[in-house]
Amino acid sequence: MENIIESENYKIQKPEHWASKIDDNQLIEYIKESDFSNKQVDEGRDFCYFLDKIYYTSDTENSEYACVAYTLNEPSNLESASVKDVIVEENETFIIHRISVLRDGVLIDKIPDTKIKVLDNENQSEGGVLSSTKKINITIKDLRLYDILIAEDSRVKVFTDRDFLRKEYLKYVYVTPSTYWAYGNYKFTFINDRKATIAYKKTFYRDEAGNVLEPEINYLKKGERFVIEKENYINSFDINREIAPYIDFATDSNWTDLSNYISPLYDEIYSNASLKEFAPKLVEKLDAISDKDEQLRFAVEYVQNHVNYIFNADEMNGHKPQEPAITYENKQGDCKAKSVLLKVVLDYINIDSSVVLVNFNSDHYIKHYLPSLLTFNHVIVKINYKDETYFIDATARDEFGLIEYRCYIYFMHYLEVKPNQQLQIRQPHRFSYYGINEKVDFNAQNNEGHLKLTTTYKGNRANYMRKYFKNTNKREIIDSWNNFLFYTLNYSSDRNGTDLRTVFKDASIEIVSDDKTLNEFTIQYNSSIENPYFTDDQKNRFLMYFDRNVVKNNARDFMHTDVPFWHNFDNEKYEINLHTDQKIDTEEKFTRQESAINNPYFDYTSRKKVTKNSASIFVDFKPLVNLEIPAADFEKFRTDHHTIADSNFGIGIDIIEQGLLNLIKFNFKKRLK
Known part of the structure; x- marks a missing residue:
C-alpha cells in the first residue's frame, strides 16, 4: 500500500467487537453461484452475493459497518469500484477492514494495491459555507472485469461536546436498498447500546398486493438489536411512483419533552440579550421610524441584508445558538444566530415572534417520522402581526416589501421553540394579491x-x-x-x-x-x-x-x-x-x-x-x-x-x-x- 502512515480520518484494522467476524474461508463459502445469481447475470446486471450492514449506537458514538461482495461485470461498476470518495465528519473515522477480490476462485488481498488520499472537502467557503468534513479518496489498482470485489469497512463517529444533542438523542433512517441490485443474502442489524430506549417505525412497507401497510412501531432497550435478513432478494418498489420502504429509528420521546429540552437553550440566550446595550446605533434607527409596518420591514431587512449568513456545518449539529451580541458585532452567523438576533430586535419593537425549527427538504416526511429534534435542519422566525402569521427566513437576501408582501415560504410542519409544544401544521393559505x-x-x-x-x-x-x-x-x-x-x-x-x-x-x-x-x-x-x-x-x-x-x-x-x-x-x-x-x-x-x-x-x-x-x-x-x-x-x-x-x-x-x-x-x- 502506497500510504503507510494512517491519517486520523482513516485506519486499517480489524472490526469492532459489535461488528461481524468473517474469515477468508467463510467469504469464499458465501460467494456461491446459484440459479438466482445466474439469472441476474444473464439479464446483464451485476449481482451482490451478500451485504451485511450494521448500525451501532451508544452514548459515546454512532457507527456503521458493512461487508459486501459483488460482481464487476459492468464497466461502469468497475470504474466506480476502482475510485471512490468517502466523506467523513469532524471526529469521524473511516476504518478499512478488508479490500479483496475473488478472481478465478482465488482470494487476493487488494490493500497493497490501494492508494488513499485525505482531502479537505471544501469548495463553498467563499459563499459562507464552512465545513470541516474530509474527503477520503480511495483508488484500487488492477481491478478487472468479472472480478468479485469484497469490501469490509466501518465509519465511527465519536461524540464531542459540540455533539451534545447527538449524545442525548439518536436519529437514523434505514432505507431499503437500491432496486438495481439483486442480493443472494441481505442482512441489516441495528444495535442499541444506549441507556435510553430506541423506538423504530416501519413505514411504507407493502403487502403482496402492493398496498401500503399501517406503520408499525416497536422499541429496543439497551443491548437489544433489530435484524432484517433475506435470501435471493430484490427490492421491488416502484421507484417512480412509490416511496421506498424505510425504518425510522429515534430515541423514544415526544414533542412536548423535546420542546422542553430545546427551549431553555434559547431562553438563556434571550435573557442575557439587551439590544440597547449591544446595538445602540440600531436602536436609534428603529426609534426614528414611527410607522409600525416600516419599522418591522426595517428590522427584517437589517438582519437579512446586513448580517452575513455563515453556514457552519459542525455548529448545525448542535442547537445552542450564538449570542445575539456576537452576531451583531461580527455581522455574521448561521440560521440559529440570525433568527435569534431577529427575534431580539422584534422583541424590542414589541412585535410577537418566536424561533421555529423546520426541514424544507423533508417536510412531507415529518408527519411520518418519530418525534426527534434531529429531524430539523433549519431555523426560521414566526411573526404574529395584525392577526396574521408570517414566517421569515433570516438567512434570505434580496427580499423586499412590507411583511404581507415579502417572500412566502412553502412548508407545512414546524416545532416552535417554546415550552410544552407539539408539532404544528400550518393552515392552507390564500394570497391577497396576484403574483x-x-x-x-x-x-x-x-x-x-x-x-x-x-x-x-x-x-x-x-x-x-x-x-x-x-x-x-x-x-x-x-x-x-x-x-x-x-x-x-x-x-x-x-x-x-x-x-x-x-x-x-x-x-x-x-x-x-x-x-x-x-x-x-x-x-x-x-x-x-x-x-x-x-x-x-x-x-x-x-x-x-x-x-x-x-x-x-x-x-x-x-x-x-x-x-x-x-x-x-x-x-x-x-x-x-x-x-x-x-x-x-x-x-x-x-x-x-x-x-x-x-x-x-x-x-x-x-x-x-x-x-x-x-x-x-x-x-x-x-x-x-x-x-x-x-x-x-x-x-x-x-x-x-x-x-x-x-x-x-x-x-x-x-x-x-x-x-x-x-x-x-x-x-x-x-x-x-
Whole structure:
C-alpha cells in the first residue's frame, strides 16, 4: 500500500467487537453461484452475493459497518469500484477492514494495491459555507472485469461536546436498498447500546398486493438489536411512483419533552440579550421610524441584508445558538444566530415572534417520522402581526416589501421553540394579491403586428424577477421572452426553425417600475412582427395567444401513489386583447368558449369579449395553497386542470378571407360544424 502512515480520518484494522467476524474461508463459502445469481447475470446486471450492514449506537458514538461482495461485470461498476470518495465528519473515522477480490476462485488481498488520499472537502467557503468534513479518496489498482470485489469497512463517529444533542438523542433512517441490485443474502442489524430506549417505525412497507401497510412501531432497550435478513432478494418498489420502504429509528420521546429540552437553550440566550446595550446605533434607527409596518420591514431587512449568513456545518449539529451580541458585532452567523438576533430586535419593537425549527427538504416526511429534534435542519422566525402569521427566513437576501408582501415560504410542519409544544401544521393559505398580473395587446394592421405585454409581479415573483433582471444579460432576457412568445402565438407550427430575432423585430423589454415597499416589479415588452398570423396547412389564418404557463402540467401529469400533490401556485390574472383589421368569425366555438371552475382547491374563470374585429379573454386564477391534495380529491382536481388546458387558457380568432370564393368556403365550413 502506497500510504503507510494512517491519517486520523482513516485506519486499517480489524472490526469492532459489535461488528461481524468473517474469515477468508467463510467469504469464499458465501460467494456461491446459484440459479438466482445466474439469472441476474444473464439479464446483464451485476449481482451482490451478500451485504451485511450494521448500525451501532451508544452514548459515546454512532457507527456503521458493512461487508459486501459483488460482481464487476459492468464497466461502469468497475470504474466506480476502482475510485471512490468517502466523506467523513469532524471526529469521524473511516476504518478499512478488508479490500479483496475473488478472481478465478482465488482470494487476493487488494490493500497493497490501494492508494488513499485525505482531502479537505471544501469548495463553498467563499459563499459562507464552512465545513470541516474530509474527503477520503480511495483508488484500487488492477481491478478487472468479472472480478468479485469484497469490501469490509466501518465509519465511527465519536461524540464531542459540540455533539451534545447527538449524545442525548439518536436519529437514523434505514432505507431499503437500491432496486438495481439483486442480493443472494441481505442482512441489516441495528444495535442499541444506549441507556435510553430506541423506538423504530416501519413505514411504507407493502403487502403482496402492493398496498401500503399501517406503520408499525416497536422499541429496543439497551443491548437489544433489530435484524432484517433475506435470501435471493430484490427490492421491488416502484421507484417512480412509490416511496421506498424505510425504518425510522429515534430515541423514544415526544414533542412536548423535546420542546422542553430545546427551549431553555434559547431562553438563556434571550435573557442575557439587551439590544440597547449591544446595538445602540440600531436602536436609534428603529426609534426614528414611527410607522409600525416600516419599522418591522426595517428590522427584517437589517438582519437579512446586513448580517452575513455563515453556514457552519459542525455548529448545525448542535442547537445552542450564538449570542445575539456576537452576531451583531461580527455581522455574521448561521440560521440559529440570525433568527435569534431577529427575534431580539422584534422583541424590542414589541412585535410577537418566536424561533421555529423546520426541514424544507423533508417536510412531507415529518408527519411520518418519530418525534426527534434531529429531524430539523433549519431555523426560521414566526411573526404574529395584525392577526396574521408570517414566517421569515433570516438567512434570505434580496427580499423586499412590507411583511404581507415579502417572500412566502412553502412548508407545512414546524416545532416552535417554546415550552410544552407539539408539532404544528400550518393552515392552507390564500394570497391577497396576484403574483402575476399581465395585460397583453396584440394589434395586427396591414399584415404587421405590434405586441405589447405589461406585467406586474408581486411577492415571491417580484423577488425572483428582480434578481433575474439584475443578474441576466439584456439580450438573453429578450431572447427568452421571444422564445416564449414563439410558442404562445403558435409560430412554432408554421415557421419552426426561423431565427426568433427575425420574427420579433425591434424587440425590447424595460423595467417600468420597482416598488420595494409593495414588492411590485413591473416590466413591459414590445415587438413588431411581420406576418403576425399563424397559417395552417389549408392556408387558413389565425391570430392566437395561448400562454402555456397558465396550464399546470405538473398537476395534470402527477402520478405518485404515496406522495400527495403539493399545491403551491400563485394567484394569476391575465387580460389578452387581440385586434385585427380583417373580418373574423365572431361565432367560432373556441373564440367564444368560456369557463368557470370552482374546485375546493382553486377558482378559475375565463371570460370573453368578442367584436367584429377583435376578441379578448380575461383569466382569473386563485388557488388555495400550501397544502397537499388528498388522494380522494385529486382526480377531480386533475380533471379541472384538464378543463383549463382545453383552450381555456388563451384565445384565438379565425380570419375570414376576402372574396366570394372564400366566403362560400367559410359558410360551407360553418355548416359542417
